[in-house]
Amino acid sequence: MKSRAYLLASVLLLVTAALASHKNKKLAEPKTFAEKEEIAVEMKKIARQLDVRCEYCHSDAERGLKEGDYTLLTREGEYSHETMFPISEKYKVECSYCHSGNDFTAAGERSHRDMKFMRKYKREKRKTLTCGSCHVPGEAGAEFQKFTAFAKRSGYR
Ligand code: HEC
Ligand code: HEC
Ligand code: HEC
DSSP states (O other), X not given: OHHHHHHHHHHHHHHHHHHHHHHTTXXXXXXXXXXXXXXXXXXXXXXXXXXXXXXXXXXXXXXXXXXXXXXXXXXXHHHIIIIXXXXXXXXXXXXXXXXXXXXXXXXXXXHHHHHHHHHHHHHHHOOOOOGGGTBOOOSXXXXXXXXXXXXXXXXXX
């Protein structure tokens, strides 16, 4: 468990650094090839967990790591950046906790159901829920098993 948590922390550190550079794209120095190679090691693990190629998220990946601009993201890349990386970071899980290639794991199915509920709630009650409206981040391994008062009150199962 410990080493898995450590691995995730280091992935997220790299990704957070990447995200910071994305936000300040105009100001930040472009990554050196060595820096890109280091990030690519972690990215390969993510790509394997989802069973996709770099091109799935990076629209300029065809030109290769040396020439390509990996700050250019596809729709799926943006979604990963905005939604998926933050969930993984907050709840200390890797992509493979929910994704098994093209399929969802049991946890992924459950998350999917909860996301649909969140969309429905927004439509009907005009209120935006987040995962944190119901789940309290905890130890790796028990990430989604602590609940807020709202979760109990909502009666949602
Ligand atoms: C599921 C989506 C996804 C896949 C697949 C993926 N990446 Fe990424 N990658 C991202 C996101 C999101 C970032 C953060 C980009 C940002 O916002 O700065 C990133 C950042 C990077 C960066 C740093 C970019 C920079 O210059 O700041 C490199 C290099 C990179 N990825 C390489 C790869 C390689 C190589 C592969 C294939 C082995 C790959 N990625 C697969 C989503 C993905
Ligand atoms: C807690 C569960 C969970 C984790 C962890 C998770 N995902 Fe997801 N992911 C989902 C669910 C559920 C969906 C479907 C979302 C929807 O219906 O809006 C999804 C959708 C996506 C999509 C969009 C797919 C499409 O067809 O548009 C991408 C890309 C993705 N995830 C990448 C990632 C990456 C990369 C990671 C790891 C950094 C990750 N996910 C971690 C549950 C998860
Ligand atoms: C309205 C409340 C609510 C929201 C919002 C919500 N969940 Fe849940 N979630 C639940 C409930 C209730 C359970 C089921 C707990 C049980 O009975 O085991 C659950 C279970 C889960 C589980 C299974 C945990 C396990 O160990 O089996 C995962 C994973 C999960 N949710 C992920 C998410 C993610 C990711 C989000 C945000 C995208 C989210 N949930 C948003 C209420 C919510």
